[in-house]
Amino acid sequence: MTTRYTKDHEWVRLDGDIATVGISTYAAEQLGDVVYAELPDAGKSFKQGDDMAVVESAKTASDVYAPISGEVVEANAEIKNEQWQIINDAPQAGGWFVKLKIADKSELEGLMDEAAYADYVKGL
Amino acid sequence: MAEAGSSKKLPLDAIWRARTSKFGDFAGYDMPLQFEGLIPEHNWTRQHAGLFDVSHMGPSFFALPKGHGLEGDDAHKKVASLIERLVPADIQGLKPGQVRYTMITNEDGGVLDDLMIARPAEPGAAGDLYIVVNAGCKHQDWALIEEATKGEANLVRADDRCLLALQGPTAHEAAAAVVDPALADMNFMTVKRYDAFGRITVTRTGYTGEDGYEILVRAENATELANALLSHAEVKPIGLGARDSLRLEAGLCLYGHDLDPKTSPIEADLAWTIQKRRREAKDFPGAKRILREYELGAAKKRVGIRPNDRAPAREGVEVMKDGKTIGVVTSGGFSPILNGPISMGYVEAAHAEPGHVVDLMIRGVPRSATIVPLPFVPHRYVRKK
Known part of the structure; x- marks a missing residue:
């Protein structure tokens, strides 16, 4: 399973028609300690690029955009339960935000792969 | 944020660059925003002593x-x-x-x-x-x-010199050890010059709610002073990020956010800064409005606001009561000491009493909050005598 990245530092990993979405390790490091996050409930649908979630550090509030269109089938219960530390501890594993049921995986083609994202981050 | 190239470098730029890459423009200066992390830096300043470069000031x-x-x-x-x-x-x-x-x-x-x-x-x-x-x-x-x-x-x-703020409950230990033992005996809100590190002007003042000092030192002596302070076990460098969260917990105003050309000192709850002789003389700019509000009260007042859930309410968030706008948040964020969100803002006088429950419109959703007294975290200034 390959992970794809957006320029806004979301990652998405596809398993069948379920896409798991979160924020990148780079984004979590830039943000610093997460003090609040707001995830959408299951059943909500988003188009690629829509505001989907919010994550806040002491420093700032950041919007998290849907990296691919889909319907939320699950939001991370740990984050919903205000255990935000998981976002800093494991942003690209246990700190995932939502799982989306997607319709069109061709939307992923416009996103960066691991190597392209690493280059992109290097240039920031 | 402005590009690094367009903003002025601090005289101590190299000292901070050696310790962090997180810089940002503030008021035309390229300032260190963060070292170890906003929250650890904030807590260190509340427990030990933080060194802030505030040479951008005037x-x-x-x-x-x-x-x-x-x-x-x-x-x-x-x-x-x-x-x-x-x-x-x-x-x-x-x-x-x-x-x-x-x-x-x-x-x-x-x-x-x-x-x-x-x-x-x-x-x-x-x-x-x-x-x-x-x-x-x-x-x-x-x-x-x-x-x-x-x-x-x-x-x-004197803004070609460096202004260093040393803040926190052990600031006096580091100041006495590095600069002059007499610094420990200074009273809060006093100034004195010392023949150390060239000639320095020291005030026992600050912007964190903690005890501490602000030291004006010539640029050619500043590196030596900063390094001496940083090598003291109680002292760590602190960025602009924690400076903001510290002053917010202390209920102190940030100009351009909590104070502006339309807001009066009375609305800002700063009537205590206008002493009796001046109130009686009525001889300062804006005296007419300011003294009228001093006597009769202002239509709005600066207050502390504590969200009743975990969502921070930042600058610009509307304050509502029964669906009607009654004020606005002018500073807001996260308090590491209270481990929750805090805000400061202006509300109509009728709703300014601590204990009033209001709504904060965060991303279109009203969320309950309570008006509270300022500061959020008690000041710990050293007042002798």
């Missing part, structure tokens, strides 16, 4: 012309009467070595900047004032001061 000396022929209190009263044309505080009443917080007000009773004015302790400096204004306002403030006092006094800018 320190200056305002002095009667040479050969003024006055001494002691007479010289002070003369120079103080000149600056009182711009501010509502009793500057003439300052004792030698005393510092006062005040504001430059406009004719409409709004605030153009907030600042510190100090009367030097040394008899030889009678007729001088040490004035520190905000970075973003310094050019405008200095122009206003010069215009209002032309030919009667001279303003000497």
Whole structure:
């Protein structure tokens, strides 16, 4: 399973028609300690690029955009339960935000792969 | 954020670059935002001592012309009467070595900047004032001061020097060890010059709610001073991020956010900065509105606001009551000490009492919050005598 990245530092990993979405390790490091996050409930649908979630550090509030269109089938219960530390501890594993049921995986083609994202981050 | 190339470097840039890459533009200066992390830096300052580079600010000396022929209190009263044309505080009443917080007000009773004015302790400096204004306002403030006092006094800018703030409950230990043991004996809101690291001007003041110092040092001596402080076990460097969360917990205003040209000192709950002699003389810019509000109360008031859930309410969030807008958040974020969100803002006087429950409109959703007294975290200033 390959992970794809957006320029806004979301990652998405596809398993069948379920896409798991979160924020990148780079984004979590830039943000610093997460003090609040707001995830959408299951059943909500988003188009690629829509505001989907919010994550806040002491420093700032950041919007998290849907990296691919889909319907939320699950939001991370740990984050919903205000255990935000998981976002800093494991942003690209246990700190995932939502799982989306997607319709069109061709939307992923416009996103960066691991190597392209690493280059992109290097240039920031 | 402006590009790094377009903003001024601090004289101590190399010291901070060696410790962090997280810089950002603030008021035209390329400033270190964060070292170890905002929250650990914040907590370190509350428990130990933090060193902040605030050389972007506007320190200056305002002095009667040479050969003024006055001494002691007479010289002070003369120079103080000149600056009182711009501010509502009793500057003439300052004792030698005393510092006062005040504001430059406009004719409409709004605030153009907030600042510190100090009367030097040394008899030889009678007729001088040490004035520190905000970075973003310094050019405008200095122009206003010069215009209002032309030919009667001279303003000497000192923003080519470094201004270092050492803040926290053990700041006095580091200051005494590194600078001079006498620093530990200074009272809060006093100023003194010391023959150390060249010649430095030290005030026991700050912007964190903690005890501490602000030290004006010549650029050529600043590296040595900063390194000496940083090598003390109690001292760590602190970025602009924690400076903001510390002052917010302390309920202190950030100019341009919590204070502006339309907001009066009374609305800002800063009536205590206007002493009786000036209230009776009614002789400062905006006195008409400010004194009317002093007597009758202002229509709105600056308050502390604690969200009743975990969502931070930041600057610009509307404050509502029964579906009607009654105010706005002017500063807001996360309090590491309270481990939750805190905000400061202005609400209609009828809703300004602590305990009132209001709604904060965060991303279109009303969320319950409670009006609370300021500061959020008690001040721990050192007042001797």
